[in-house]
Amino acid sequence: MRYSKLFGKTIKDTPRDATLVSHKLLYQAGYIRESTAGRYYLLPLGLAVQQKIQKIIKEEMDKAGAQEMITPILHPKELWKETNRTNSVGFELMSVKDRSEMEFVLGGTAEEMLVDLVRKFQVSYKDLPFNMYQFSTKFRDEMRARGGLLRLREFVMKDAYSFHATEEDFKKEYQKMKDTYTKIFNRLGLRTVIVESDNGYIGGEYCHEFVVESEAGESRFLTTEDGSYAAHEDVAVFKRDNKNIDEEEKPLQEVEAVRGTTMEDGVKLHKKPLWQQIKDVLFVDENGRFILAIIRGDYDVNEVKLMHSVKAYRLRHATENEIREKIHSEPGFISPVGIKEIIEKNIELIIVADSSLRTIKNAYGGANKKHRDLFNINIDRDYKVDSEGDIALAKEGFETKDGKKLIAKKGIEVGNIFQLGFHYSSKMKGAEFTDINGKKKPYYMGCYGIGLARTMATIIEVSHDDKGIVWTEAITPYKVHLIEIQNSKLKISGDEIYKKLQDAGIEILYDDRDVSAGEKFADADLIGIPVRLVVSEKTLRQSSGQAGEKIEWKKRNEDKTELLSLEQILKRVK
C-alpha cells in the first residue's frame, strides 16, 4: 500500500476526551475515528489489525474442533423472554420493532439464539458435544463508554457456545478452551492472567477471565507472587486469622455510647481494637427483603458474595428512615442481638454472618438504640444467624488458604470462559437431547468470549513507547514500512523495492510522499509496524564498494540499524 493513497493519515491532535494511550495512538496513527460515543469506524489500518486478531482466534478455535457459524444480529425478543433475560441482564438491551410490530433485541450475547438453533434439530447423545462460535457485532447500551476501543457500545465479539450431555464432559471442553485461549493470547503477544471470576446469576465454579495487567483496566483482582492463585475481587477468598479466640466468653453488657456512627467512632470511644467490633451493614434486595450482613470490624462486606449467598439480583443500602421505621433500630448502632424481636411485623430480615465472626470473642458494637452499645457479644450465645459463610472482600496483604500473601492488581479483561450449566436449556422449551436410553434431557452448556477491538487496544496499552505503537509480527497491519528519502541519485528507488517486496507477497506500507525525512520517521514510529526500511542517498553511499545497493533495516522496538541487501531483507521478512 502506498501511504499517499491510504485513507487515514497520521494527525498531531488527540481527541479531547482521550485519556488512555491506546485511544490517543489509534486516533493519531489513523486506525480509528469515533462515530458516536462507544461506536467507531475502523479505518483500513485498524480493520487490518482486527482481521489479523480474528484470523488467529479462528485458527485456534478451529484447531480445538469448534465450528464457526453466524446468527442474525436481531434476536426475537420472545427468546429473551423465555429465559427472563429481558429483566436480568447486566447490560442494557436495545430493542427495535419491525414494520409488523415484531420485537427484536440487538444481540448482546447469543445464548438464546444458539439454543433456539440447536433445538430445531433432533440432537442425540451421539451428536454431543459440539462447540459453535461466531464473530459478530454485539451491542451493549453501556452507561459510560470508555475512551477508544476499551469499552464499546458496538463491537465484534467472538462468542462460542458448547453443548454437552454431562457436566463432566463440559469440564473437558472448559479445559480445552482455557488452553486454546492461552494459545490465542500468546500468539497475540499478550501475557494473560487467568482469574477466577463471578458468574453472576448463573453461578458455579467454572468462570474465568483472561486479564492483561494494566493500569488502564477495570478488572481488579488478587493474586499471589507465584501466580498459583488469581481471583477477581468479587470472588477472591482468603484465610481469616484468629484473634482472641481463646478468650473466655464474658457476660453481655449494655453501655452508654455517645459517639458518631462510624466504626472509627466506636474504636475511639471504647479504646478497643477495630477487629473486635462487629460491622453491621443493612441492605434491601430487589424483592424488598432486608439483609443484615455482619462481619468482623477490620473486614469489608463483598456485595457480590453477599448477593449470591441470599440469591438476590440487586442490593441497595437501607436508608436511615428504613432503619428507624422498619427495623426500629438506629443508624450506626445496628446489632444482630435481638434485632428480629424489634422489627416491624411482616418484614423479612435475613442475617448473614461472615465466618470471620468465629475468629473473635467478646465483640462490641451497637445495641439497636441511639448512643447505646453492647460489650462481650458472642455468636450463638447472643445472636443466631440465618446464614454463615464467606461474604468478605479480599484485600492486598491478606493470605490465601495456604498462607501466601495476596497482591492487588488491575487489568483489562480480554476474554472470558464460563459455565452456563442448565441455565438456558432448562428454561427454553425443547432444549434437550435424546440420551442413550431414548430419554429427553436438557444439555449442559458453556460459553467463551473474546472482544476483538478491546484486544487490539489492550495490545497497545502494553506495547507502545513515547513515539507510538509497537506492533508484534502477528498482528501488525503491514510487515514492513518502507521509507524513501527522495534523491535523484538513487539508483534503486523506493518504487522498485516496493514492487519487489510486493511481488514476493510481503505486506508492505510504502511512504512515497513528498514530505521530510523527519516526518516520515515520526509517522513510521507512530504507526508502529515492526520493521522499518529506509532507502536514501546515505544508505547507498554507505553501501558503495559492496556488491549491490543496500537498504537500512531497523526494528521498531530496537535502536540498532543495519544495512542489508534486498535479498537479505526478503529472507528475514519471510
Place this chain on the structure above:
Amino acid sequence: MRYSKLFGKTIKDTPRDATLVSHKLLYQAGYIRESTAGRYYLLPLGLAVQQKIQKIIKEEMDKAGAQEMITPILHPKELWKETNRTNSVGFELMSVKDRSEMEFVLGGTAEEMLVDLVRKFQVSYKDLPFNMYQFSTKFRDEMRARGGLLRLREFVMKDAYSFHATEEDFKKEYQKMKDTYTKIFNRLGLRTVIVESDNGYIGGEYCHEFVVESEAGESRFLTTEDGSYAAHEDVAVFKRDNKNIDEEEKPLQEVEAVRGTTMEDGVKLHKKPLWQQIKDVLFVDENGRFILAIIRGDYDVNEVKLMHSVKAYRLRHATENEIREKIHSEPGFISPVGIKEIIEKNIELIIVADSSLRTIKNAYGGANKKHRDLFNINIDRDYKVDSEGDIALAKEGFETKDGKKLIAKKGIEVGNIFQLGFHYSSKMKGAEFTDINGKKKPYYMGCYGIGLARTMATIIEVSHDDKGIVWTEAITPYKVHLIEIQNSKLKISGDEIYKKLQDAGIEILYDDRDVSAGEKFADADLIGIPVRLVVSEKTLRQSSGQAGEKIEWKKRNEDKTELLSLEQILKRVK
C-alpha cells in the same frame, strides 16, 4: 471435518413456505436455518460458502485499489436527516433509541456514514480519488421477505463508496468497478448480464445491475439476441414505429360513444385500430399534483420514466371521484383536449406526452364527458403538452433504436454499481475537498454493492440438479467429500485417507457415519461438493493386482468414476 461431528446434517423435509430450489436445497443440505422471516442462521457449511464468496470479492476489490474499512451498524439518525433519506429511501428504515434517547438507524446502506467519516479529514485533491468498502450487516425492513437467501431483511453486503474530484474521474472508477465485478462474478462461476437500471431519486446515466438470468429473479429486463443492449424494464428504450404519419389532418369531431371505459371498448365501438386511440392515464404525486400521461394506444405508460420526467417520488392513480370532482372529466373518457379549461381552480395538472403520439395522425379518444368521444385529434393543433418524451414501457418484440428485436428476460440482481454524483456531498455540510487552487468543492461519488447471501442462493439457482447442489471449485465449502463404505477388510481406511488429505492441506468433509452407502451417496449429492471420493471393498477389489490401493474419484457434475491412487488424487486436487 468429520461429518459425524458437523453441526447441520441433511434432512428430508423442506420448509413449508419454500418454493425456490435454492431455499429448499440450502435447508435440506444443512447450510441454513431460519430465525425469523428474512433472517437466517448460517450453519457451518453456509458460512464457509459465504466466506469463500467474501474472499473472492475482497481479493478483486483490493486489486482494484479499493480499501476495506468498517462503519458502525448503528448510524446516527441525524446524518440521515441531513440528506432527507429518512423520507426518501425505498426500503423501510428500522430505528432504535439508546438509553440517552439518541436515535439511530440500523444501517441499510452507508453513504451518509462514509461522507461523515471522510469529512472528519482535511481531504485535498491529492488524496482523491479513493474507494472504500466494507462487508457489513445490512438491515431492510422489507414488506415481503422471499424464500431463503434471495431477499433478506438482514444480510451481509459488500458496499463500496468512491470519492472523486470530478465526474470524469468517477467515470474511470466506474469502468474499473464494472470490470472488477465482471471478474468477481466470473470467479464465482456466474454469468452476469450488465443491465442499465434506474438510479431512483439520484438519476444520471451511470447505473447498472449485474443480473443472472433466472426464473427465480425479480429483475425484469430487455436485451437483444447479440447482447449489445440490456436494460431494466424501468429504463429500457425502444424505437416507435411510424403509423399513419403521412395522413392529412382532418377536422376535430365530437361523436356519441356509448361504451365501456376500457381501450378495447373504444376499439370495438369505433372499429378503428388500437394504436390510433390515445391512452390517457391520470396520476397524483406525493405533493398532490395531477399528472396526465398520454401515449399511443398500443403502448403502456412506464411509471418510473414518468416519475423522473415530472420529478416525483411517488405516484398513484387518480380515483374516479377525483377525475369527476377535481378534473371535471369522466373515467374512461379523459382527453388532453381542453382539459386545462375544465379543471377545478387551484389544481395543478401536468400533461406529459410520450413521443409515440408523433407517430400517428387523426387519433381518437374520450371527450372529457360520459359517452362522448373525439375523432381526428392531432397534437399541437388540438392540444398542447407540458412535457414530451419517453414515458413508454418497452416490451418483448419491440425494436432498439438500431433495429434489433428486444427479448424480455428475468433474472436475479447480484450486484449493482451507480453514480451518487453530488447528491450526498452537496447535502451534507463540510463534505468537500480542497482543490488545486485552495477552493473548497463537494466531491463526486459512486457506489458499488454486492449481497453475499443472495449471491450464494443465485449460484444454487443456476447450478443444481434433481439430487442437490452442484458447487464450483471456487466456493465449495470443502474441496472433496470422502465416503468410507465400512468393511473390516479395508486395508487403507477412510480415517487414514482423511488424515493424509488433511495433512496435505486439502479441505475435506469425511462421512465417517455408520449409515448405509446409499444414504452417504445421496447426502454427498445433496451437499454438492465438486469431488466425491469413495473407499470401499469394491474399490479395493477392483484395484487389486495394481500397485497400492485405489480410491474411487467422481466429479459431482459428471457420471464417470475413476480409480485413482492417493498420490494421483493429491495431485488433482491441489
